[in-house]
Amino acid sequence: MTSERDERPKILIVDDTRENIDLLMEVFRDEFRVAAATNAERALKLARSGSPPDIILLDILMPEMDGYELCAALKRDETTKRIPVVFVTAVSEVMDSTRGFAAGAVDYITKPFHPPMVKARVKLHLDLKSKYELLESYAFIDALTEVNNRRRFDQVLEAELSRAHRSRRSLSLVYMDVDQFKQYNDAMGHGAGDDCLRRLASALSTALNRSGDFIARYGGEEFMVLLPYTDRDQAWSIATHLNQVIDDLAIPHPASSVATHVTLSLGVVTLDPDSRLDSREIVAAADKALYAAKAAGRNRIVRGELS
Numbered sequence: 001m002t003s004e005r006d007e008r009p010k011i012l013i014v015d016d017t018r019e020n021i022d023l024l025m026e027v028f029r030d031e032f033r034v035a036a037a038t039n040a041e042r043a044l045k046l047a048r049s050g051s052p053p054d055i056i057l058l059d060i061l062m063p064e065m066d067g068y069e070l071c072a073a074l075k076r077d078e079t080t081k082r083i084p085v086v087f088v089t090a091v092s093e094v095m096d097s098t099r100g101f102a103a104g105a106v107d108y109i110t111k112p113f114h115p116p117m118v119k120a121r122v123k124l125h126l127d128l129k130s131k132y133e134l135l136e137s138y139a140f141i142d143a144l145t146e147v148n149n150r151r152r153f154d155q156v157l158e159a160e161l162s163r164a165h166r167s168r169r170s171l172s173l174v175y176m177d178v179d180q181f182k183q184y185n186d187a188m189g190h191g192a193g194d195d196c197l198r199r200l201a202s203a204l205s206t207a208l209n210r211s212g213d214f215i216a217r218y219g220g221e222e223f224m225v226l227l228p229y230t231d232r233d234q235a236w237s238i239a240t241h242l243n244q245v246i247d248d249l250a251i252p253h254p255a256s257s258v259a260t261h262v263t264l265s266l267g268v269v270t271l272d273p274d275s276r277l278d279s280r281e282i283v284a285a286a287d288k289a290l291y292a293a294k295a296a297g298r299n300r301i302v303r304g305e306l307s
Helices: 018-028 040-047 067-076 094-103 115-139 150-167 181-188 190-207 232-249 279-295
Strands: 010-014 033-037 055-058 085-089 107-110 171-178 214-217 222-228 264-271 301-303
Touching: 010 018, 010 040, 018 033, 018 115, 033 040, 040 055, 040 067, 055 067, 055 115, 067 085, 067 094, 085 094, 085 115, 094 107, 107 115, 150 171, 150 214, 150 222, 150 279, 171 181, 171 190, 171 232, 171 279, 181 190, 190 214, 190 222, 190 232, 222 232, 232 264, 232 301, 264 279, 279 301
Parallel strands: 010 033, 010 055, 055 085, 085 107, 264 301
Antiparallel strands: 171 222, 171 264, 214 222
16 A cells, blocks of 8 residues: 655755754644755755755854855755745844855744744745745746757757766767748648647657757757757657657648658767766757758658767
């Protein structure tokens, strides 16, 4: 029998005094999941884990790395910078609070504290975080196709590229273009063109069944698929599958000189573990491969090379 997943917000309490941790745990344990760390090293590990906290309550006066330094480290890290940090400390001078906000904290609570007030402040910042994430998600979605937009692709590519360099694992990119889409719009009308793009985006998204695979609408009729931890052979196999999925849709394209239905041209590149190329160079290589696919007659896949 499997237990239901605990969906309550998660709080990380960071304090080198066990008594303070126990006191705060008592305040929150009924409504929140609570984790604790007595030093910065452990706090960073928990914050960067697969189950990160939704908010961090952080003491300032700790040995080795103090709260200011820890907060600054969290805000420098792409994976943790959006976690709200609230300082809970006996230090109450204005100069210290100013320094805390400069480090990236969202609030400042002094000890001894009033438990209902602390709980109310935490709930406020969790609510603000939730609303910010909702707004941010809309900002990253393409309005027509409802897949990720180019802005989100650029962010995810940078993050995955950094992760690929750290883990020394392959990263692949598939750049796709709808063949002769202008002719499709001219023949079928822009309403039909919009519907075609929506169908293509939905089919491509459904075809990507691995959790880390990422698709975005990159331009008017261009799509990008990012494939973390994917080597050359795997990337080719996935690109072939995506191409077949669109063939199987068989959306009629009476104005195409390539086929009777809508087709794709695809460029595929793979970043080897030892490569130090940046995101612009990777996209440029995929674009070059896509251009080669179109120059060779369209409705095909070309593998690009990264120098």
